[in-house]
Amino acid sequence: MLGITIRDVAKRAGVGVGTVSRVLNNHPSVSAATRETVETAIAQLEYAPSPSARRLSSGKTYTIAALVPFFTLPSFVERLQGVVTALEDTQYDVVIYNVETLERRDHYLKTLARRQRFDGLLVVSLPLSDREAAFLLHSGLPTVLIDSDQPAFRRVVIDDVFGGRLATRHLISLGHERIAYVSDQLGAPFGFVAGKHRLEGYCQALSQANIPIHPDYHAAAAWHGVPEARQAASHLLKLSPRPTAIFASSDVQAMGVMQAAQDAGLRVPDDLSVIGYDDIYLAEYMHLTTIHQPLFTSGVEGVALLLDLIQQPDQPSSAVSLDVRLVTRQTTAPPAV
Amino acid sequence: MLGITIRDVAKRAGVGVGTVSRVLNNHPSVSAATRETVETAIAQLEYAPSPSARRLSSGKTYTIAALVPFFTLPSFVERLQGVVTALEDTQYDVVIYNVETLERRDHYLKTLARRQRFDGLLVVSLPLSDREAAFLLHSGLPTVLIDSDQPAFRRVVIDDVFGGRLATRHLISLGHERIAYVSDQLGAPFGFVAGKHRLEGYCQALSQANIPIHPDYHAAAAWHGVPEARQAASHLLKLSPRPTAIFASSDVQAMGVMQAAQDAGLRVPDDLSVIGYDDIYLAEYMHLTTIHQPLFTSGVEGVALLLDLIQQPDQPSSAVSLDVRLVTRQTTAPPAV
DNA sequence: CTGTTAGCGCTTTCAG
DNA sequence: CTGAAAGCGCTAACAG
Numbered sequence A, B: 001m002l003g004i005t006i007r008d009v010a011k012r013a014g015v016g017v018g019t020v021s022r023v024l025n026n027h028p029s030v031s032a033a034t035r036e037t038v039e040t041a042i043a044q045l046e047y048a049p050s051p052s053a054r055r056l057s058s059g060k061t062y063t064i065a066a067l068v069p070f071f072t073l074p075s076f077v078e079r080l081q082g083v084v085t086a087l088e089d090t091q092y093d094v095v096i097y098n099v100e101t102l103e104r105r106d107h108y109l110k111t112l113a114r115r116q117r118f119d120g121l122l123v124v125s126l127p128l129s130d131r132e133a134a135f136l137l138h139s140g141l142p143t144v145l146i147d148s149d150q151p152a153f154r155r156v157v158i159d160d161v162f163g164g165r166l167a168t169r170h171l172i173s174l175g176h177e178r179i180a181y182v183s184d185q186l187g188a189p190f191g192f193v194a195g196k197h198r199l200e201g202y203c204q205a206l207s208q209a210n211i212p213i214h215p216d217y218h219a220a221a222a223w224h225g226v227p228e229a230r231q232a233a234s235h236l237l238k239l240s241p242r243p244t245a246i247f248a249s250s251d252v253q254a255m256g257v258m259q260a261a262q263d264a265g266l267r268v269p270d271d272l273s274v275i276g277y278d279d280i281y282l283a284e285y286m287h288l289t290t291i292h293q294p295l296f297t298s299g300v301e302g303v304a305l306l307l308d309l310i311q312q313p314d315q316p317s318s319a320v321s322l323d324v325r326l327v328t329r330q331t332t333a334p335p336a337v
Numbered sequence C: 001c002t003g004t005t006a007g008c009g010c011t012t013t014c015a016g
Numbered sequence D: 001c002t003g004a005a006a007g008c009g010c011t012a013a014c015a016g
Helices: A006-013 A017-024 A032-045 A051-058 A074-087 A102-112 A130-139 A160-173 A194-208 A226-237 A251-263 A281-285 A295-311 B006-013 B017-024 B032-045 B051-058 B074-087 B102-112 B130-139 B160-173 B194-208 B226-237 B251-263 B295-311
Strands: A063-069 A093-099 A120-124 A143-146 A154-158 A179-183 A218-220 A245-248 A273-278 A289-292 A319-322 A325-327 B063-069 B093-099 B120-124 B143-146 B154-158 B179-183 B218-220 B245-248 B273-278 B289-292 B319-322 B325-327
Touching (some): A006 A017, A006 A032, A017 A032, A051 B051, A063 A074, A074 A093, A074 A120, A074 A251, A074 A281, A074 A295, A093 A102, A093 B074, A102 A130, A143 A295, A154 A295, A160 A194, A160 A273, A160 A289, A179 A194, A218 A226, A226 A245, A226 A251, A245 A251, A281 B226, A295 A319, B006 B017, B063 B074, B074 B093, B074 B120, B102 B130, B154 B295, B160 B179, B160 B245, B160 B273, B160 B289, B160 B325, B179 B226, B179 B251, B226 B245, B245 B251
Parallel strands (some): A063 A120, A120 A143, A143 A154, A154 A319, A179 A245, A273 A289, B063 B093, B120 B143, B143 B154, B154 B319, B179 B245
Antiparallel strands (some): A289 A325
């Protein structure tokens, strides 16, 4: 099995290497009989083609790269799982690059596009500056964006403004007026825009209901984690008048908010309503009311776009928009009277 | 930049391609002056060597494969993050294979070892049968096991029997005697042994404390998820006498247990103590008392072993054992009197 | 439909 | 210390 080459197979089958290559690649112009012979030889020899040789010769790598920020955050993991799963039945491998700092992002963006390391690139949830976008485009590496909205690319997008509106409207419909919002740093340092968009939706919903927007009711947590959101929410809960509901811009942050509520001796949803965003796997366990967005599916769709783009590189950019929806569980209720 | 080969660099620098290759690979026998010249040429031409060509020629792929079950379960993700992070500053890429069915496991095990697709393989948390072990060993692919204890391999192991003892002892020391255990199916279908080992430790601790082991107090959940553990725990909580404490064999399952407690109107830790296992990121948020095991670190250590093994393939098998420890939070307390 | 041949771009002896 | 040359194993014309 080791050291067996296409030449051995050719000899054994009594054909030329070209023919073996053709059956390997399902080329139509091989007679059934010949194909049969060759396949037998392949089986007998337990031959497996060398990926390296195939890559060099064909110029294709059968590998795509996925650039993912904060690998461990549940929402990114669920997207990534969609990617990995969608690629399972294809001939493509996926190599993962985890981005936790700006340096790494820049480093990867710069190096991944060089030479024929990959047939395609999937950028997950990472906003691209115009410069980076131009660079990638110019590099010729087929690239698809998931959860990132650069018009020059094929991409999978989610309407976070709408999601933010949905969340806030739900709270309003319950009778809340003092509604606070916990987000990340609104873009710094990676330029994530989801938090900003959800804020926008939040403001829209408030305005439409003629509820004044209270800047103090927006707290930006230092990071995307639980403890940071907890701290931000604690601050909010000390305000007077105290908000009766908090919209957290992610489910993970909603967990921090619920912790803060507990710290303050407030019961959810009796004393405080909490709504999250994402609907990660654990949200159900938390009984968390949240905005569901198709995380897994976004990965699957991204792969579909990319494979298509690899086949036909010169396609116009376009966006596939995925829907969000409200999932009502047990952390929201009408405000106490 | 595209289409620039080593030959162009050689011409530009006025040297042979061999010399360029040598500076590319930091071969010692290149004069400082020549190296300088070549490096300048490389920079001017913005040359980047073709990985495909390099692979074919050298027989090395600079890529390792990671086989991971249930990609999305937090404990596996944290191990994987250790792997990805440890590989960041090396020249190795990692491609991920997610295993959710026996078929996929067998498929991957069989195909990954064929030909020079990878320089090494990392098997995470997947027990290997003797047949599979023999197959991998025979294939010659350098393989390291993380959280799996096949003596024929280099591996990173965790003493789950000890961890189980630790958890149970903690409960006993608090005064509990009616201690139940929630696990997965004890091995089926993948043969995971962690649940079994933790059970063993549980039994040991009980015996040492002269507490009789009550078979009814062990419930095997249908899967590793929250709802399954919830159901298993619900069953336990209907027993009489009812257990005063439950040891869940993972933090995710502990969440299900806490849900079941809530369902039954029981307060944690007042009416029921709960201890988990793993200490995943969210455990702290849950205020969950648990057994900490070094998940991230196990990935890092596994990579170290593998890179070492790739350098020197003929090393004896050996195990690196990582420590577990008790982390006391707020879900355990003395039983109500 | 199929055999032959020329590379793909790099690494690595082998001389010198 | 360095240049020339022989592959690595496969794909893709090009003949036939």
